[in-house]
Structure formats: structure tokens, C-alpha cells
Amino acid sequence: MILLDGKKLSAEIKAELKNEVENIRAKGGKIPHLAAILVGNDGASETYVKSKVKSCEEVGFSSTLLRFEESISEQELLTEIQKMNENPDIDGFIVQLPLPKHISETKVIETIAPEKDVDGFHPINIGRMAKNLPAYIPATPFGILQMLERYKIETTGKHCVVVGRSNIVGSPMSILMARNAPIGNCTVTLCHSKTKDLSKFTQEADILIVALGKPEFVTANMIKEGAVVIDVGITRLPDESSAKGYRIVGDVKFDEVAPKCSYITPVPGGVGLMTVVSLLQNTLLAAKKIFYA
Numbered sequence: 001m002i003l004l005d006g007k008k009l010s011a012e013i014k015a016e017l018k019n020e021v022e023n024i025r026a027k028g029g030k031i032p033h034l035a036a037i038l039v040g041n042d043g044a045s046e047t048y049v050k051s052k053v054k055s056c057e058e059v060g061f062s063s064t065l066l067r068f069e070e071s072i073s074e075q076e077l078l079t080e081i082q083k084m085n086e087n088p089d090i091d092g093f094i095v096q097l098p099l100p101k102h103i104s105e106t107k108v109i110e111t112i113a114p115e116k117d118v119d120g121f122h123p124i125n126i127g128r129m130a131k132n133l134p135a136y137i138p139a140t141p142f143g144i145l146q147m148l149e150r151y152k153i154e155t156t157g158k159h160c161v162v163v164g165r166s167n168i169v170g171s172p173m174s175i176l177m178a179r180n181a182p183i184g185n186c187t188v189t190l191c192h193s194k195t196k197d198l199s200k201f202t203q204e205a206d207i208l209i210v211a212l213g214k215p216e217f218v219t220a221n222m223i224k225e226g227a228v229v230i231d232v233g234i235t236r237l238p239d240e241s242s243a244k245g246y247r248i249v250g251d252v253k254f255d256e257v258a259p260k261c262s263y264i265t266p267v268p269g270g271v272g273l274m275t276v277v278s279l280l281q282n283t284l285l286a287a288k289k290i291f292y293a
């Protein structure tokens with residue numbers, strides 16, 4: 001069993017990004033600038049956004065964090081997004097999800113200029129991705145592709161089973177794994193809460209990607225011997241013995257599943273860290289105006 005080490009890989013990618021920034025600086029080019037909009041004060045969202053800002057600093061990007069009260073109106077938020085669209089100093093920005101219930105996620109995402117949508121959530125980016133055209137690929141799926149690539153895991157002809165069909169993880173992941181691309185060419189099965197006999201599918205998976213948000217849901221009996229298991233899930237469970245008061249648990253029961261796997265991601269220290277660096281990589285592309293010149 002080989003651990004897919006998100007900590008090591010993300011550190012390598014950060015070092016590459018830092019190098020790129022130094023080259024840009026030496027040539028007097030535009031330093032990449034990522035902005036994030038955070039609405040309300042959800043604890044987990046706060047952690048992720050801070051981690052994005054910190055990672056920007058580490059690689060030498062500029063970053064801006066705009067915070068708004070939970071009570072901001074939809075129209076006010078859309079106006080702020082327009083301002084970001086028009087601000088030439090900002091190369092890419094994200095609106096942290098989830099949003100308060102009175103704000104339409106769809107409207108928010110569709111207001112973001114596609115060329116600044118480094119999350120890759122705008123329908124134009126999803127459509128371009130599905131057609132195998134250059135596009136911003138959503139950070140979590142992009143991070144998973146890079147893990148598979150850097151560990152030289154063969155995907156062609158494999159059966160990839162994705163559990164979860166969210167717009168930010170499962171759905172784009174299933175599209176990417178089925179594409180005719182170097183990391184792709186899988187036969188893909190996409191499972192969700194209406195899937196009957198989920199185990200029947202997971203047991204057939206050469207590559208199993210789990211993003212359903214239920215801690216330790218996937219057990220050893222659901223896994224084929226030698227499978228590659230990618231655990232996207234992140235749940236904070238109360239834990240008094242930890243300094244933070246919680247511990248982070250994935251969607252996979254790691255201790256019993258790991259011995260059956262050829263490769264597996266840990267949680268924490270797996271996919272989450274790749275998500276953050278992938279967002280920075282998209283921001284670098286945005287600063288270079290690679291897709292929408």
C-alpha cells in the first residue's frame with residue numbers, strides 16, 4: 001500500500017509556483033493576485049479561506065480577502081462580484097461556498113467573469129472542460145488528477161467509480177475521468193444517494209473516488225483488492241483530547257480499507273492540500289491570461 005501524500009506533493013507544487021513568481025518578478029511581469037469572498041462566519045469556510053491566503057503568501061502571490069456579514073443582500077454581493085470582474089489587478093477570485101440561504105449560488109457563480117473563475121464553477125468553464133477544451137478545472141478534481149499523474153497511476157481502460165455528484169467535486173470528477181486525456185480514458189460509474197446497492201459498484205472499482213460527506217462510510221468489504229482509493233470527504237468530529245477540540249475524518253474507514261489498496265489518500269494530508277495548490281495554479285494561468293487571451 002502506497003500513501004498518496006498530499007503534503008509532499010503540495011509542497012513540491014508550491015516550490016514550482018514560487019519559482020515561477022520569481023521568474024515573473026525578474027521579467028517585470030504581473031504578479032498573480034487571487035481574491036476570495038467570504039460571507040458569514042462558518043468555522044470550516046474560515047479555515048479554508050485562511051489556508052488559501054496563507055498559501056498565496058508562501059508562493060509570493062498577492063491576495064485579498066473580502067468579508068461580508070451573513071446579512072448581505074444578494075444584490076449587494078452581485079455588485080461586489082462585478083467590481084472584482086472589472087478590477088484589472090485581480091487575476092482570479094472565488095466566492096467561498098456554501099452561501100447563506102437567501103443568496104442564489106447559481107446567480108453568484110454566473111455573475112463571475114469566466115476568465116476570472118479560478119474555481120472553474122461557471123457553466124462556460126464546465127462546458128469547456130466537458131468538451132476537452134482549455135478551461136479552469138475545479139480545484140479539488142484538478143488536485144486529484146495531479147495526484148494520479150505525479151504518482152504515475154495508469155488510468156486508461158480502468159473502471160473509475162465516483163461516489164457523490166456535487167457540482168464542485170463528484171460531477172466534474174466523473175467528466176474528467178471519462179475524457180480522452182492523459183489522465184482519463186476510464187470507464188466511469190457515477191453513484192449518488194439514489195444508487196441501489198452501492199457496494200456492488202464500489203467493489204468493481206479499480207479507482208474509487210469518494211465525495212459524499214459521511215465520515216468513515218466506506219468500509220473494507222466495499223473495496224476490490226488492489227484498488228486506488230481517493231478520499232475527498234472532510235468531517236470535523238468533536239474530540240476533547242485534541243487541542244482544536246475536533247478531529248478531521250474522511251469518508252473512508254482508513255485503518256481497515258488501507259491494507260486492501262494499492263494506493264490511498266490520507267485525511268487530513270491528502271486531497272484537501274492539493275485543492276489549495278490547484279487553485280493557485282489556476283490563478284497563475286489566469287494571470288498569464290492563458291485561456292481567454
Ligand SMILES: NC(=O)C1=CN([C@@H]2O[C@H](COP(=O)(O)OP(=O)(O)OC[C@H]3O[C@@H](n4cnc5c(N)ncnc54)[C@H](OP(=O)(O)O)[C@@H]3O)[C@@H](O)[C@H]2O)C=CC1
Pocket residue numbers: 140163164165166167168169170191192193194195198211212213214232233234235271272273275
Ligand atoms: N478535500 C477537499 O478539498 C474537499 C472536500 N470536500 C468534502 O467532500 C465531501 C463531499 O462534499 P460535496 O461534494 O460538496 O458534497 P455534497 O453534500 O454537495 O454532495 C454529496 C453527494 O453524495 C451523495 N450521497 C450522499 N449520501 C450518499 C449515500 N449514502 N450513498 C451514495 N451517495 C450519497 C449525494 O447524493 P444526492 O446528489 O442524491 O444528494 C451527493 O451527490 C464533504 O465531506 C466535504 O466537506 C468538499 C470539497 C473539497
Ligand SMILES: Nc1nc(=O)c2c([nH]1)NC[C@@H]1CN(c3ccc(C(=O)N[C@@H](CCC(=O)O)C(=O)O)cc3)C=[N+]21
Pocket residue numbers: 047048051094095096097098119139140234248267268269270271272273275276
Ligand atoms: N468556492 C469554493 N471553492 C472551494 O474550493 C471550496 C468551497 N468553495 N467550499 C468548501 C470546499 C472545501 N474545500 C477545502 C479546501 C481545503 C482543504 C484543506 O486544506 N484540507 C486540509 C486541512 C483540513 C482542515 O484543517 O480542515 C487537509 O485535508 O489536510 C479542504 C477542503 C474547498 N472548498
